[in-house]
Amino acid sequence: MITALAGGVGAARLLRGLVRAVPADEVTAIVNTGDDTLLHGLLICPDLDTVTYTLAGMHDDERGWGLAGETWAAMEALERLGGESWFRLGDRDLATHLYRTQRLSQGASLSVITREITGALGVGARLLPMTDDPVRTRVTLVEGPEVGFQEYFVRRRHAVAVRSVRFDGADRCRAAPGVIDAITSARTVIVCPSNPVVSIGPLLAVPGIADALRERRQTVIAVSPIIAGAALKGPADRLMAELGQEPSVVGVARAYADIAGTLVVDDADAGLCDQVEATGVRCLVTSTVMQTAGDAQRLSTTILDASGRPVSDGPGR
Amino acid sequence: MITALAGGVGAARLLRGLVRAVPADEVTAIVNTGDDTLLHGLLICPDLDTVTYTLAGMHDDERGWGLAGETWAAMEALERLGGESWFRLGDRDLATHLYRTQRLSQGASLSVITREITGALGVGARLLPMTDDPVRTRVTLVEGPEVGFQEYFVRRRHAVAVRSVRFDGADRCRAAPGVIDAITSARTVIVCPSNPVVSIGPLLAVPGIADALRERRQTVIAVSPIIAGAALKGPADRLMAELGQEPSVVGVARAYADIAGTLVVDDADAGLCDQVEATGVRCLVTSTVMQTAGDAQRLSTTILDASGRPVSDGPGR
Numbered sequence A, B: 001m002i003t004a005l006a007g008g009v010g011a012a013r014l015l016r017g018l019v020r021a022v023p024a025d026e027v028t029a030i031v032n033t034g035d036d037t038l039l040h041g042l043l044i045c046p047d048l049d050t051v052t053y054t055l056a057g058m059h060d061d062e063r064g065w066g067l068a069g070e071t072w073a074a075m076e077a078l079e080r081l082g083g084e085s086w087f088r089l090g091d092r093d094l095a096t097h098l099y100r101t102q103r104l105s106q107g108a109s110l111s112v113i114t115r116e117i118t119g120a121l122g123v124g125a126r127l128l129p130m131t132d133d134p135v136r137t138r139v140t141l142v143e144g145p146e147v148g149f150q151e152y153f154v155r156r157r158h159a160v161a162v163r164s165v166r167f168d169g170a171d172r173c174r175a176a177p178g179v180i181d182a183i184t185s186a187r188t189v190i191v192c193p194s195n196p197v198v199s200i201g202p203l204l205a206v207p208g209i210a211d212a213l214r215e216r217r218q219t220v221i222a223v224s225p226i227i228a229g230a231a232l233k234g235p236a237d238r239l240m241a242e243l244g245q246e247p248s249v250v251g252v253a254r255a256y257a258d259i260a261g262t263l264v265v266d267d268a269d270a271g272l273c274d275q276v277e278a279t280g281v282r283c284l285v286t287s288t289v290m291q292t293a294g295d296a297q298r299l300s301t302t303i304l305d306a307s308g309r310p311v312s313d314g315p316g317r
Helices: A009-021 A046-055 A073-078 A091-105 A108-119 A149-155 A179-185 A200-205 A209-216 A236-242 A249-256 A267-278 A293-306 B009-021 B046-055 B073-080 B091-105 B112-118 B148-154 B178-186 B196-205 B211-213 B237-240 B249-256 B267-278 B294-308
Strands: A002-006 A026-032 A037-038 A042-044 A126-129 A135-143 A146-148 A164-166 A189-190 A218-224 A264-268 A280-287 B002-006 B027-031 B037-039 B042-044 B126-129 B138-140 B147-149 B161-167 B188-189 B218-224 B263-267 B281-285
Touching: A002 A009, A009 A046, A009 A293, A026 A046, A026 A179, A037 A149, A042 A091, A042 A264, A046 A091, A046 A126, A046 A189, A073 A091, A073 A179, A073 B091, A091 A108, A091 B091, A091 B126, A091 B138, A126 A179, A135 B211, A146 A149, A146 A249, A164 A236, A179 A209, A189 A293, A189 B002, A189 B112, A200 A209, A236 A249, A249 A267, A249 B281, A264 A267, A264 A293, A267 A280, A267 B281, A293 B196, B002 B009, B002 B037, B009 B294, B027 B046, B027 B178, B037 B073, B037 B112, B042 B091, B046 B091, B046 B112, B046 B126, B073 B091, B091 B112, B112 B126, B126 B178, B138 B148, B138 B196, B138 B237, B147 B148, B161 B196, B188 B294, B196 B211, B196 B237, B196 B249, B218 B294, B237 B249, B249 B263, B263 B267, B263 B294, B267 B281, B281 B294
Parallel strands: A002 A026, A002 A189, A026 A126, A189 A218, A218 A264, A264 A280, B002 B027, B002 B188, B027 B126, B188 B218, B218 B263, B263 B281
Antiparallel strands: A037 A042, A135 A146, A135 A164, B037 B042, B138 B147, B138 B161
16 A cells, blocks of 8 residues: 655645556555635635546646636626635535535545545545644735735646744644554655645645654655746745755755655756755655656656665664 | 515515506515525525516516526536526526625625515615514425425425415514514505415514504505415415415405405305305406516506595405
């Protein structure tokens, strides 16, 4: 069994390859819910939905988010009413949020609802929200206010400087059923190429998850979302710099050093491997850019092959 | 100024004519909210929306509900997920519920939100919800359970026998701002041809509304929704019979005798005028079937003309 810690788009791309490299039902993804937001009365779980839609083959790869063949009648009508339309909800995508919100009102947990949605859409992998409790990533901007994650990420297009990030509710949440066991019992744990601060950060803030990873650090393999000092997508590089972390594979290695024994870096960063290994993390160099599902499958196979090999477990060793 | 007490489709049809017979901004409609329901986390107000869409010229006349040119992508996706899709929400219609729910979560009242929606859609008449507080029509079926109104009306297509009806929350609600004044100060008050039990009934259960009508009973004109013993649409005839009321214009006259001085009945019921007047209600005979906006305008003009004439105020007088 393989367990992956997942944010949104970057994670979904890798998972799409992972379920081609091994049988899908051997894959568990533990997904960030810190991005979740209540909008128009509906609970929206962007990372869960991105992973679900991608694994269901329904994701719009060109747009980079949402469903392929989506229509926007509801959003257009909402604009006519003067409603808040900065968070674009397609008509079909809306159904996911309607379903989730209705089931929550009936008392179902997010774990159960996620299983129902992935089942209905034919997703073979197991998706677990990191927690069934509300955890909300909050971002304090340099210009002043603390805002919700989607306010920062979507409404302001992450084009504003960030002072700090916190995960409201994380200290009192419980890992969702199956989460800790999926980390403990997996043959390999993969930390997907997601934003270390706002995608993997919330996962590590859930009580028990970081401890479970530390316990088996040598067989935890992280994939760097930073390539040649930049994020392929999203604000990971900028956020790391703003929070005092080096926006490079070395900074990623430092962020993950206590939970991962290996960091997979792109060929472009081969020259930084010595510095990565100086943090006590084995450096594995390969092509990490995933344009196609085939690319993702190759990367997955490389990761899984590497997970059999011995790993260093301290600085300089 | 003209004030109308309104349910859904029948009321909307009359109001469409009323705003042609007099300037739209002289018309206030006080609308039933007992049909309102929370579904998928969204507050849905069927009667307010039917009146709004009709007056905005957006109503689907052929289907009889919802918006013309509507699409159903969200509902189809919801069905794929196995969600509850018996209450059909079109993609554009969904925007109304998203907007309303979002504004409620921001602390706006239903009155304010209704003004915003009607303003955005170019409705000239003033629409007031009967109350800003939650009132929910509950229906006890002969076969046993008490169910919500939409469960009875839509899911079971009102094809089940009813034992009793109550308006949960009505005793502790307050009439929305402007409601009582609109009744008191209007030149004429019209009770639209809506279901006396479940459309006008909730309005009369709001504290202060029935009293205000009784105070000016002689210039309150009701239009019978029953023609030749049957409702043109919906279960008014059946419901009246099940609740021990005569499903005829005579039964309607009895139901409204203490709040309305005049009942408008269709030509088909001219033979029952003596029995209507025996209840103390003046009987006005005209064509009440509204196929077109022109029909509705003619009926409105007839009502308004009649409101100038003297009215009997007791049995046999």
